Amino acid sequence: MVRRHEAPSRSTPMHYDVAIIGAGMSGLAAGIRLAYFDKRVCILEKHYAYGGLNSYYTIDGRSFDVGLHAVTNFAPPNVRQAPLAKLCRQLRLTRDDFAMHPQRFSEIRFPGRTLRFSNDIAELTDEVAREFPHQKDAFQRLLTVVREYNDVRLDAKPLSARRVLRAHIDDPVLTEMLLCPLMYYGSAEEHDMDFTQFVTMFKSILLEGFARPVDGVRTIIKMLVRKYRSCGGKLRMQCGVDRINVKGGTVESIVLDSGEQITADVVFSSAGFHETMGMCSDHSQNVPDDPVGRISFVETIAVLDEHPHQLGHDAAIVFFNDSDVFDYAVPNELVDLRSGVICCPTNYEGHESVKDSLFRVTWLANYARWNSLDEVAYREAKASLLADFRRRGESVIPGFSPHIVYTDMFTPRTIQRFTGHANGAVYGSPRKRRDGRTRVENLFICGTDQGFLGIIGAMLSGVTIANLHVLSQA
Amino acid sequence: MGQQQVKEIILKIIETIAPDADLSDVKSDVRLRDQLDMDSMDFLDIVMELRKRYKVEVPKEDYMQLETLDSCAAYLAPKFEAVAAS
Numbered sequence A: 001m002v003r004r005h006e007a008p009s010r011s012t013p014m015h016y017d018v019a020i021i022g023a024g025m026s027g028l029a030a031g032i033r034l035a036y037f038d039k040r041v042c043i044l045e046k047h048y049a050y051g052g053l054n055s056y057y058t059i060d061g062r063s064f065d066v067g068l069h070a071v072t073n074f075a076p077p078n079v080r081q082a083p084l085a086k087l088c089r090q091l092r093l094t095r096d097d098f099a100m101h102p103q104r105f106s107e108i109r110f111p112g113r114t115l116r117f118s119n120d121i122a123e124l125t126d127e128v129a130r131e132f133p134h135q136k137d138a139f140q141r142l143l144t145v146v147r148e149y150n151d152v153r154l155d156a157k158p159l160s161a162r163r164v165l166r167a168h169i170d171d172p173v174l175t176e177m178l179l180c181p182l183m184y185y186g187s188a189e190e191h192d193m194d195f196t197q198f199v200t201m202f203k204s205i206l207l208e209g210f211a212r213p214v215d216g217v218r219t220i221i222k223m224l225v226r227k228y229r230s231c232g233g234k235l236r237m238q239c240g241v242d243r244i245n246v247k248g249g250t251v252e253s254i255v256l257d258s259g260e261q262i263t264a265d266v267v268f269s270s271a272g273f274h275e276t277m278g279m280c281s282d283h284s285q286n287v288p289d290d291p292v293g294r295i296s297f298v299e300t301i302a303v304l305d306e307h308p309h310q311l312g313h314d315a316a317i318v319f320f321n322d323s324d325v326f327d328y329a330v331p332n333e334l335v336d337l338r339s340g341v342i343c344c345p346t347n348y349e350g351h352e353s354v355k356d357s358l359f360r361v362t363w364l365a366n367y368a369r370w371n372s373l374d375e376v377a378y379r380e381a382k383a384s385l386l387a388d389f390r391r392r393g394e395s396v397i398p399g400f401s402p403h404i405v406y407t408d409m410f411t412p413r414t415i416q417r418f419t420g421h422a423n424g425a426v427y428g429s430p431r432k433r434r435d436g437r438t439r440v441e442n443l444f445i446c447g448t449d450q451g452f453l454g455i456i457g458a459m460l461s462g463v464t465i466a467n468l469h470v471l472s473q474a
Numbered sequence B: 001m002g003q004q005q006v007k008e009i010i011l012k013i014i015e016t017i018a019p020d021a022d023l024s025d026v027k028s029d030v031r032l033r034d035q036l037d038m039d040s041m042d043f044l045d046i047v048m049e050l051r052k053r054y055k056v057e058v059p060k061e062d063y064m065q066l067e068t069l070d071s072c073a074a075y076l077a078p079k080f081e082a083v084a085a086s
Ligand SMILES: Cc1cc2nc3c(=O)[nH]c(=O)nc-3n(C[C@H](O)[C@H](O)[C@H](O)COP(=O)(O)OP(=O)(O)OC[C@H]3O[C@@H](n4cnc5c(N)ncnc54)[C@H](O)[C@@H]3O)c2cc1C
Pocket: A021, A022, A023, A024, A025, A026, A027, A044, A045, A046, A047, A050, A051, A052, A053, A054, A066, A067, A068, A069, A070, A071, A072, A239, A240, A241, A242, A270, A271, A297, A299, A415, A418, A419, A420, A421, A426, A446, A447, A448, A449, A453, A454, A455, A456, A458
């Protein structure tokens, strides 16, 4: 195929085989696939930084990740059908490119009970037998159901995870303890999750496990960008899409914030379903009954003067809940302090040499509340949350506060501002479009609202949509 | 192009897709899917690599012709010839 690289001009818009909205994990992965197979691809990213929901930033000479508590799906290299292995093959990458180090262990903490898990499911099985002796066999049966369930098919029927769990597990506390990490790391739905999504998260977190690159998510993003560029893909930063011109049910052109027009045979969008439909000029294409996602988080990050493990805290991730019932929902207040996630990146293996020792706590938060605050109230709310953060830190590391040397915080408002996801909804709409289709014939959704969530999930989503709608269409 | 050459090309392609796969003892008459634990995504990649590297097109309805190295060779050899002749 002959590549045309003419300069943009007002009269003849640049034309691509595929234009991709968003340089997050899904957009970059889709871009690599397509560019590798000689498609003319352009990724259009609104922000000046790539990575989207899982980006990174530097303040006062310190490096932070936006997301990345854990790269899930860390299956052993010989499991060839595991998502990570598939992804490596599809993107022509090796596991070494991800430079990941496994966790030692993580914990689910409820009042009076703790379940420790690692990248070896036997550890969790033993823990369940210890804390819930009567549920030992039931848990084994659940494991079999999960292992045998095909969660990657694109046409699964909706099914309540709580209903399936009730059929297997008699002790409601065990059910809540299992749902806690899985919902925190991947449920767009409140109160319950879809069983297919439950299985995906169960496999990726409890059967496969956690790992992390020493330098955090920037290792992965930079590697993806390098790969994409080396395949000939074009990446345009600070290049937001303002409008998608739809005519006769197909995309006719894309209009950038600058007014420049671009045309493409096919358009992928990782901006979210609602967000993307909102860009379409023809609003009859909008589907009003798709619920908008609401699950968002606030995260406080502290730099400590010592590594948490030197202070007696060894878990990479702790999922905590202060009662026997786990209430995963958008709180009425700014933040729901009753449950959350504590992440200590330096508790992963091989992280001893990392300069800044981070301690992060994530809570469920209410976007509308945060967004209604004026600047003064916003700063006050953050300051008040910092006090809650210290208390939470004390609960896992006695004498925590004096070790804090620096703090930063982001809220649902920050997430909305930097990624464009409505409501700062980290996991997008509860309704997923697994085949990526929209009512616009050549416009497809990838990433969050397609439904494969998380870092590995989002990349697989991009790959899947590229295969389904471009590469397998001769 | 000979059938042996086609088999070598297919193995080269599989090596690109899955550098970790053990290709030292691939049987010509056993399904690649079973021997090498390949899935439909991997088969799509064989097709895509054939197009990218050799301009050989395999339509969707013929994907099952790629089941074994033998069937690949039988099906693809004439296609390679046709491309070389054009
Ligand atoms: C705080 C936090 C912690 C997380 N922790 C983890 C974790 O530990 N492990 C894990 O696996 N996952 C984690 N995740 C989830 C993971 O980050 C996401 O699932 C994944 O990054 C989603 O990728 P995506 O490509 O679907 O979407 P996005 O990353 O949102 O990509 C969309 C991109 O589109 C761009 N865009 C939007 N509108 C436009 C427009 N109009 N024009 C041009 N560009 C536009 C955005 O700027 C963005 O870059 C976390 C997320 C958050 C927020």
